[in-house]
Amino acid sequence: MRSKILLLVLMLIFTSFFSLIGCAPVEEEPAVVEKADGEKEEEVEEEVEVIELTYLSLAWQEEVIEAKKDIINTWNEKNPNIQVKYVQGDWGSIHDFMITSFAVGNVPSIFHYYSTPIVDFAGRDFLADLTPLITDEMKNDVFEGAWTSVRLPDEKIYGIPFLWESRITLYNKDIFEEANITPPTIEDPWTWDEMREVAKELTVDKDNDGKIDQWGAGFGLRKPAGMMLNLSLGFGGGFVKEEDGKHIIEVGEAEKNLMRTLKAMLYEDKSTTLDGIGLSGTKMLPGFYEGKWAMIPVIGVWARHRVTTDAPADFNWGVLPPLKAVTQAQGASTQTLSIPKDAPHQEEAMQFINFFLDTQNMAKLAQGDWLFPTRKSSIELPEFQTEEHGWDIATASVEHLKMGPWQLTPGFAEFQSRVMNPVLVEFFHDRLTVDEAAKRIEEEGNNVLSEYQ
Amino acid sequence: MKKTKFNKIVTLIPSYLAIATYIIFLVFPLLWMLSVSVRPEAELTRLEPSFIPETVILEHYATVFSGPKMIQSILNSIKVGAMATVGVIALAIPAAYALGRYSTRINKYVIGWVLVSQLFPTILIMIALLMILIRLGLTNSHFGLALVYMVWTLPFVLLMLQSYIKAIPQELEDAAAIDGATRTQTIMAIVLPLLLPGIAATALFAFVSAWNEFFFALVLLREPELVTLPVMLARLVGREGVARLGPLAAASFIATIPALVLFGFLQKWLTSGLLSGSVK
Numbered sequence: 238m239r240s241k242i243l244l245l246v247l248m249l250i251f252t253s254f255f256s257l258i259g260c261a262p263v264e265e266e267p268a269v270v271e272k273a274d275g276e277k278e279e280e281v282e283e284e285v286e287v288i289e290l291t292y293l294s295l296a297w298q299e300e301v302i303e304a305k306k307d308i309i310n311t312w313n314e315k316n317p318n319i320q321v322k323y324v325q326g327d328w329g330s331i332h333d334f335m336i337t338s339f340a341v342g343n344v345p346s347i348f349h350y351y352s353t354p355i356v357d358f359a360g361r362d363f364l365a366d367l368t369p370l371i372t373d374e375m376k377n378d379v380f381e382g383a384w385t386s387v388r389l390p391d392e393k394i395y396g397i398p399f400l401w402e403s404r405i406t407l408y409n410k411d412i413f414e415e416a417n418i419t420p421p422t423i424e425d426p427w428t429w430d431e432m433r434e435v436a437k438e439l440t441v442d443k444d445n446d447g448k449i450d451q452w453g454a455g456f457g458l459r460k461p462a463g464m465m466l467n468l469s470l471g472f473g474g475g476f477v478k479e480e481d482g483k484h485i486i487e488v489g490e491a492e493k494n495l496m497r498t499l500k501a502m503l504y505e506d507k508s509t510t511l512d513g514i515g516l517s518g519t520k521m522l523p524g525f526y527e528g529k530w531a532m533i534p535v536i537g538v539w540a541r542h543r544v545t546t547d548a549p550a551d552f553n554w555g556v557l558p559p560l561k562a563v564t565q566a567q568g569a570s571t572q573t574l575s576i577p578k579d580a581p582h583q584e585e586a587m588q589f590i591n592f593f594l595d596t597q598n599m600a601k602l603a604q605g606d607w608l609f610p611t612r613k614s615s616i617e618l619p620e621f622q623t624e625e626h627g628w629d630i631a632t633a634s635v636e637h638l639k640m641g642p643w644q645l646t647p648g649f650a651e652f653q654s655r656v657m658n659p660v661l662v663e664f665f666h667d668r669l670t671v672d673e674a675a676k677r678i679e680e681e682g683n684n685v686l687s688e689y690q
Numbered sequence: 691m692k693k694t695k696f697n698k699i700v701t702l703i704p705s706y707l708a709i710a711t712y713i714i715f716l717v718f719p720l721l722w723m724l725s726v727s728v729r730p731e732a733e734l735t736r737l738e739p740s741f742i743p744e745t746v747i748l749e750h751y752a753t754v755f756s757g758p759k760m761i762q763s764i765l766n767s768i769k770v771g772a773m774a775t776v777g778v779i780a781l782a783i784p785a786a787y788a789l790g791r792y793s794t795r796i797n798k799y800v801i802g803w804v805l806v807s808q809l810f811p812t813i814l815i816m817i818a819l820l821m822i823l824i825r826l827g828l829t830n831s832h833f834g835l836a837l838v839y840m841v842w843t844l845p846f847v848l849l850m851l852q853s854y855i856k857a858i859p860q861e862l863e864d865a866a867a868i869d870g871a872t873r874t875q876t877i878m879a880i881v882l883p884l885l886l887p888g889i890a891a892t893a894l895f896a897f898v899s900a901w902n903e904f905f906f907a908l909v910l911l912r913e914p915e916l917v918t919l920p921v922m923l924a925r926l927v928g929r930e931g932v933a934r935l936g937p938l939a940a941a942s943f944i945a946t947i948p949a950l951v952l953f954g955f956l957q958k959w960l961t962s963g964l965l966s967g968s969v970k
Contacts (some may be wrong), residue, residue: 297934298934324912327921328929329927330904333813333908334908337817340820341820343824519932527737543735547731547732
């Protein structure tokens with residue numbers, strides 16, 4: 238037993254000793270040059286200031302990570318005095334990470350995030366104003382709709398938008414052909430009512446056992462708030478209005494029409510599966526591959542990537558343009574690059590962003606993520622106009638992207654998670670009427686917003 | 691005689707069934723993770739996946755091991771976990787002994803303060819802690835992170851060890867003192883050997899806490915080569931929870947192995963009964 242104790246104590250001492258040695262700062266010794274006569278002399282190097290920037294990325298798919306690293310390597314080769322280091326972050330923890338970093342001033346030089354929280358960060362004075370640093374070329378080439386997602390009421394811009402997405406409808410071509418249904422075109426899109434009719438037609442009990450085997454549509458409604466907000470613009474709503482400088486949640490007739498339409502498909506038409514209430518858009522994809530639902534309406538354009546990698550090789554699918562309510566308008570947030578206010582070398586960081594997001598590079602990043610670039614010159618490139626994987630139809634939907642009024646609303650993220658998502662899930666479970674759900678969203682939502690205004 | 695044995699077996703069946711059910715309940719997530727980690731993508735996306743994969747592949751493990759710094763992150767986690775565990779046990783043993791053996795007026799206040807310190811949510815102390823560590827130059831260092839884990843697990847480890855020390859009969863130490871042993875000799879020769887099960891249990895707790903911890907590691911370690919495993923695993927999950935399921939399951943399965951090995955190693959010390967028969 239005594240030997241065990243001795244072993245334990247020795248382990249303790251050794252581990253602590255080596256740990257401390259491993260963590261001790263290592264002082265760099267000057268280079269020593271041995272002269273021809275054997276005498277040693279310290280080499281005095283000419284000092285060139287090398288600026289080091291850190292780029293915090295949220296890319297998570299291997300191809301995109303590699304694409305970003307390639308762009309950074311190219312930059313580093315071309316700019317030996319401004320070296321950029323790639324640092325990997327993740328979507329799940331970026332918010333807490335950045336809040337902590339801002340609080341202590343230990344920030345990355347450039348970070349990747351998306352427009353809604355960027356507007357919030359800017360309002361809290363965490364970010365550098367990029368307005369004077371943006372080149373005219375970039376200003377003119379990026380879609381105005383993308384700029385509005387990061388522009389504050391004082392016209393200042395705190396993030397460079399570089400990726401965005403729309404919601405499209407994926408459909409099973411074989412089921413459509415079998416039912417002799419002609420898909421709509423970009424020029425003549427379906428209205429919501431037309432889509433409802435088709436969904437009813439495609440909902441069938443194939444083996445006559447009294448149970449539906451194939452639904453016309455499958456909506457992923459696990460967290461429906463984001464989808465409902467974006468679609469509400471097409472119905473002429475937006476859930477938020479501004480009165481006397483205050484943001485107010487309002488569920489008017491436009492928003493109620495959207496809510497009624499979806500609920501009618503669930504319970505009146507019975508053309509969309511109730512399983513979707515507990516599933517996200519991505520989780521609806523396996524059922525789509527298996528022919529359980531003929532369409533997945535209003536899913537993000539990125540979902541096409543999953544279909545190409547996960548669906549059986551013989552799965553025959555296509556893309557339909559955004560559905561039309563009053564218009565085809567959709568709310569959109571953008572993925573952004575921002576520079577923290579406390580970060581040094583902001584001009585150099587912006588130089589890097591200009592290179593990182595030039596026409597070709599932005600196109601490469603958007604292709605990797607199956608999203609759209611925000612530059613007009615990038616989206617006009619052939620890879621975004623091809624019929625393959627529905628890129629042409631998806632790309633055409635960019636013209637319908639708009640900034641939702643909620644994006645500048647303080648506390649909106651909390652309203653969305655604490656109020657809108659749970660109330661809408663109850664509504665889709667048919668535990669609330671449209672009016673009851675609308676009332677709760679307004680009352681509880683405005684309570685949340687009042688804490689921020 | 692035979693009847694008694696038969697009755698005993700019959701009585702034991704429900705107990706064994708209950709234990710078996712509980713073990714299945716505990717092991718099922720691990721087996722499911724293993725099953726997911728060896729399936730091809732096409733099987734991962736089925737609406738109703740089967741428990742046993744139709745095709746077994748090792749591609750996801752290859753992805754994990756060829757991926758950037760995954761192995762490095764496992765080694766980093768082992769290093770930080772080991773440092774934190776050794777450190778906290780070394781700190782806690784004398785403190786627990788003092789609290790367990792000497793009854794002074796401040797004991798209950800010390801215990802109270804230790805308990806209160808457990809009530810602070812992580813996020814509340816994070817910013818202050820980070821500022822202190824920046825000033826001490828301890829960010830971006832495994833030692834700094836291990837130090838945080840030591841402090842973080844110390845209260846619970848202290849309370850656990852204190853209860854183990856209290857369970858060691860005072861008479862044993864008195865007997866040693868009568869035989870002429872000094873306090874140090876008593877602790878080294880009598881208390882520590884009897885405390886081994888307690889040390890093993892608390893060490894396991896400290897290691898697993900450090901092994902699984904995410905947020906401190908995320909905020910303190912900025913250099914890519916220092917990152918620990920939980921932070922690395924989070925990077926396999928994208929926006930809105932969309933994940934690279936195969937590699938995530940493979941990496942998560944690998945992540946459980948060191949903790950299992952450690953548990954197996956410490957299990958022999960987790961035996962009870964060392965004290966039986968020590969006093970009348």
